[in-house]
Amino acid sequence: MSRPGGGAHRVDTDVLVIGAGLAGLAAARRMTAAGLTVRLLDKGRSVGGRLATRRMSGAVVDHGAQFFTVRGESLAAQVDDWTARDLVRVWCHGFDGSDGHPRMIGSRGMNSLAKDLAVGLDVHAPSMAVATRFDDLGHWEVxxxxxxxxxxxVLLSTAPVAQSFSLLFESVDGLPRDLFDADYDRTLGILLVLDSPSAVPPPGGLQNPTAELSFVADNALKGISEIPALTVHAGPAWSLEHWDADAAIVEAELSRLAAPFVGSAGVVEAQVKKWRFATPRRPxxxxxxVDERTRAVLAGDAFAGPRFEGAWESGLAAADAAVRLCR
Ligand SMILES: Cc1cc2nc3c(=O)[nH]c(=O)nc-3n(C[C@H](O)[C@H](O)[C@H](O)COP(=O)(O)OP(=O)(O)OC[C@H]3O[C@@H](n4cnc5c(N)ncnc54)[C@H](O)[C@@H]3O)c2cc1C
Structure with a gap:
C-alpha cells in the first residue's frame, strides 16, 4: 500500500478520485472502509453530479435523476440504512400500469443522498482535473x-468516459479506443415553480408522456417540495435537435411542451437545465x-448501467480494484 511519506516522494493520498458523483462517492466510502486514504476532486460546487436538487422560489426541485430502483444486495443494504434515517422512501410502485417495483427517492431530494455519502470524506470542490501525469516513481499527479x-x-476517474480517456491516454498504454467513442445522450429540461397545483395526476410522475418529453415530475406530489414545482425533461432526440438553439427559444419551446402539465397554474419561476452527459448510450x-501497470481505474454509470444503481455498482467494483492495486 503506498502511504504518504516524506520529501519529494510523498503522495497526498492512496487513491485520488476524479468525480464526486454517486460512483465516486460509493467507491470512496468502500475504499475508506478498507483502510485506504482517499481524496475526491469535483469540478462542481458540491458533490452529487447528476444527483442534483435545486431550491427555486422556495420550492425543492430534483433536476437530474428523479428516482431509483434497487436490485442488488449492496444497494439494498445502503437503502436500509438511509430508510432507517428517513433519507429515502418509496415514491410509488410504477408510473404507467405499474410493474410493482418500488421507485425510491431521496426524502429531501436526490442530492441529499450524495451529501450523506460524502460526510467525513476528503472532498475538494470546486476543483476540476485538467491534466494528469504518471511519474517515474510510479505515482499519479493530477x-x-x-x-x-x-x-x-491509484487514480480512479468517474468523469464522462471521453474526458477520462483524454486525461489518461498519454500515460496509459492500451486504453481502448472504444472508451473515447463512448457517447452520451443529452437532456434539455425546464424547471417550473407554480403558484398552485399542477395538472399532473398522482403519484406525480409521467414517463414518456409525449413524443418530445421523456419525464415529467411534480416535486410536490413526489413529496420533496411544499411548493408546487415541475421538472420537465425532453427526450434525447428533441434535446439533440435543440441543443445549440438560443436559450430563449429553448425556454419558450419547453414551456409550450410543458403547458398541458402546468394546467391552469401560473408560473412563478422557470429555469432551463442542460445535461450534456445525461445517459451513456452503450454501457x-x-x-x-483497470490498467494494472499504472494503477488507473475508470468507473461510472457508463460501465455498470446508465442509472443510479449502475453508478453505485461501478463505484464498488472500482473500489475493489483499487484496494487490490494498493496491496
Ligand atoms: C436528467 C437525468 C435524469 C436521470 N434520471 C434517472 C432516474 O430517474 N433514475 C436513475 O436511476 N438514474 C437517472 N439518471 C442517471 C443517474 O443520475 C446517473 O446514472 C448517476 O447519477 C451517475 O453517477 P456517476 O457518478 O456515474 O456520474 P456523475 O453523477 O455524472 O458524476 C461524475 C462527476 O464527475 C465530475 N467531473 C467530471 N469531470 C471532472 C473533472 N475533470 N474534474 C473533476 N470532476 C469532474 C462531475 O462534476 C460529476 O460530479 C438521470 C440522469 C440525468 C442527467
Whole structure:
C-alpha cells in the first residue's frame, strides 16, 4: 500500500478520485472502509453530479435523476440504512400500469443522498482535473484548474468516459479506443415553480408522456417540495435537435411542451437545465476498466448501467480494484 511519506516522494493520498458523483462517492466510502486514504476532486460546487436538487422560489426541485430502483444486495443494504434515517422512501410502485417495483427517492431530494455519502470524506470542490501525469516513481499527479496538484498511488476517474480517456491516454498504454467513442445522450429540461397545483395526476410522475418529453415530475406530489414545482425533461432526440438553439427559444419551446402539465397554474419561476452527459448510450461490458501497470481505474454509470444503481455498482467494483492495486 503506498502511504504518504516524506520529501519529494510523498503522495497526498492512496487513491485520488476524479468525480464526486454517486460512483465516486460509493467507491470512496468502500475504499475508506478498507483502510485506504482517499481524496475526491469535483469540478462542481458540491458533490452529487447528476444527483442534483435545486431550491427555486422556495420550492425543492430534483433536476437530474428523479428516482431509483434497487436490485442488488449492496444497494439494498445502503437503502436500509438511509430508510432507517428517513433519507429515502418509496415514491410509488410504477408510473404507467405499474410493474410493482418500488421507485425510491431521496426524502429531501436526490442530492441529499450524495451529501450523506460524502460526510467525513476528503472532498475538494470546486476543483476540476485538467491534466494528469504518471511519474517515474510510479505515482499519479493530477493538476487542477486552480493550479494545485495532487499525488496518489491509484487514480480512479468517474468523469464522462471521453474526458477520462483524454486525461489518461498519454500515460496509459492500451486504453481502448472504444472508451473515447463512448457517447452520451443529452437532456434539455425546464424547471417550473407554480403558484398552485399542477395538472399532473398522482403519484406525480409521467414517463414518456409525449413524443418530445421523456419525464415529467411534480416535486410536490413526489413529496420533496411544499411548493408546487415541475421538472420537465425532453427526450434525447428533441434535446439533440435543440441543443445549440438560443436559450430563449429553448425556454419558450419547453414551456409550450410543458403547458398541458402546468394546467391552469401560473408560473412563478422557470429555469432551463442542460445535461450534456445525461445517459451513456452503450454501457461498457465490465463494471469498471483497470490498467494494472499504472494503477488507473475508470468507473461510472457508463460501465455498470446508465442509472443510479449502475453508478453505485461501478463505484464498488472500482473500489475493489483499487484496494487490490494498493496491496
Ligand atoms: C436528467 C437525468 C435524469 C436521470 N434520471 C434517472 C432516474 O430517474 N433514475 C436513475 O436511476 N438514474 C437517472 N439518471 C442517471 C443517474 O443520475 C446517473 O446514472 C448517476 O447519477 C451517475 O453517477 P456517476 O457518478 O456515474 O456520474 P456523475 O453523477 O455524472 O458524476 C461524475 C462527476 O464527475 C465530475 N467531473 C467530471 N469531470 C471532472 C473533472 N475533470 N474534474 C473533476 N470532476 C469532474 C462531475 O462534476 C460529476 O460530479 C438521470 C440522469 C440525468 C442527467
Amino acid at each position: 493538476t487542477t484548474d486552480d493550479g494545485s496538484s495532487h499525488r496518489a498511488g 461498457w461490458p465490465e463494471p469498471c476498466w
